[in-house]
Amino acid sequence: MRLDDLPTEILFQILLWVPPSSVPAFQQACLKVAQDVASVDWKYMFQSRHLADIAISHALEDILSCQTRRLDGSERIIAHGYDAKDTLLRHLNCSNDTEDVLARRYYSDAVLGALHRTMAIKEWVKLNDGQSVPLERALASFDQFVLHEREGDMEEVSARIDSVAQSIRLEQPDIADATPRQKARLIATYLCRHGLTGIADSSEYRNLQNNFIGLALNSEGRAALPLISVGIFCSVAKRFNLIAQPCTFPFHVYAIVMAPHGQALDGRPLEHDSPPEIMYMDPFRSEGEVFRNDLEAQLRTMGLPHGHYETLLGVSSTAEMVRRTARNIIESIQTTRNIQDLRTSSEPPYPEADGALYGALWALLLLPDENESLFQRARYQPYLMDHLEKQFLFDVQLVEMYMLPQFLGSQHSTQLLEALQVIRIGDSMPKQVKRRTSNASKSVQFKVGQVFRHKRYNYQGVITGWDVECAAGEPWMSQMGVDRLSRGRHQSFYHALVEDKSVRYVAEENIVDTEMEVGVNLMRLAGRHFKRWDETSKTFISNIKDEYPDD
Secondary structure, eight states, X not given: OOGGGSOHHHHHHHHHHSOGGGHHHHHHHOHHHHHHHHTSOHHHHHHHHHHHHHHHXXXXXXXXXXXXXXXXXHHHHHTTGGGGHHHHHHHHTOOTTOTTHHHHHHHHHHHHHHHHHHHHHHXXXXXXXXXXXXXXXXXXXXXXXXXXXXXXXXXXXXXXXXXXXHHHHHHOTTGGGSOHHHHHHHHHHHHHHTTOSSBSOGGGTTOGGGGOHHHHHXXXXXXXXXXXXXXXXXXXXXXXXXXXEEBOOTTSOOEEEEOOTTBOTTSOBOOTTOOOOEEEEOTTTOSSEEOHHHHHHHHHHTXXXXXXXXXXXXXXXXXXXXXXXXXXXXXXXXXXXXXXXXXXXXXXXXXXXHHHXXXXXXXXXXXXXXXXXXXXXXXXXXXXXXXXXXXXXXXXXXXXXXXXXXXXXXXXXXXXXXXXXXXXXXXXXXXXOOOSOSTTGGGOOSOTTBEEEETTTOOEEEEXXXXXXXXXXHHHHHHHTGGGSTTTTSSOEEEEEETTSOEEEEEGGGEEEOOOOOOHHHHHHXXXXXXXXXXXXXXXXXXXXXXXXXX
């Protein structure tokens, strides 16, 4: 068989694995590819991507070189859109012997996360504006908040669903000629048999990971809540021109399959003015059809009035599916996994609860219920801002573009604007330089980059800054009992980053120097302040010399 005999889709898959230097030879060997290549201005595309790569790398170097104007650097990168992703992944996957390996990985990941969230929020904004957004993309937007460098973004989710559909076609070559009812059953059977819907262990029903369509499509076991299972079913069905949408049924999600206009579910022609035939499927539980009488019986058991049945058994909007997913995520976090337990695990959890909750709050803010007031939406604002200030600082522009306009003219906008201004001013101002040349500073025993164990609470942390004596306000000192310490307030105090992501202010008498192995979480977080870990000195090498030049 010649290369030209292969389908175009296969040829482009081959091209993905061909080194760039071999593409000209491949083009000469395959006339079909040569014709496709000739129709595109590849030189211009290469030049554009190359220049973008340089600009993105320069912006990242600016972020790494100084603590000021990092927001500006991140926004310059995000302005390139998804063209920035490959460049950021290259820096994120730098070798272990890179001089600033921890900082480079940390900030590449931070900007990549902001880019992922930007793309997700844009999808939800389009949905709220009444534009059409495929269900798979609306649901995959949640994955964008927990993704990091892993596969499973919106484009990859769509590609995975395409792949599933193609596998069904290979397994069922006559599916294109099947009736709507047959198609629905064939698709549900395939998804169930291959573990793409449902949950293998019912005791894990509320696990956080079960709320993410990207994880469900790429995990080895069955790990998809009913809503996600239906989302996968409907998205695959769409590849077969089968009309399938989620149902608004309470406490569970079913799929509604609708026959084309003028046709019955079994393929028979119908009168032109006949109402469309529909059927219900529950891909979470089985591959078979669910009958309307059984669903109505469930509604009666719930005590719901008969007048609501048409609505509850009708089609649900994509926006409502996003809201329900957000609520499911919040419930998963609240009922089955304590966030503190997640934070203190030896390995970073996936998906992380903080990112998942942050995404859920954004979804509820951007896609409010019709009857939800401005006051009710405002309740999400403090939690979002708390997450932003502690972990997602590069999302400031997102808040300015998409959150702030929702509260214009209210007291909430004033408070939000003030908080954003404080963040931007803090980012643009040079840090106060603290040297060790004064007599007072010579009493500071520990240095930036030293790893310690807290004498009383036994947690592991790394010193990121110091004060000659306690610089906190009187209320804080009173609350924390600083004056009851054996050395009181006139001892050195240290800013510290702790393995649970928290930032602490620790008295010198509570710091115990240690050579214990640095945990995975702390090593990953340390890139915020440090270039790398030095195995010889058992300390982190500072990347904040502009603030502490002598440490």
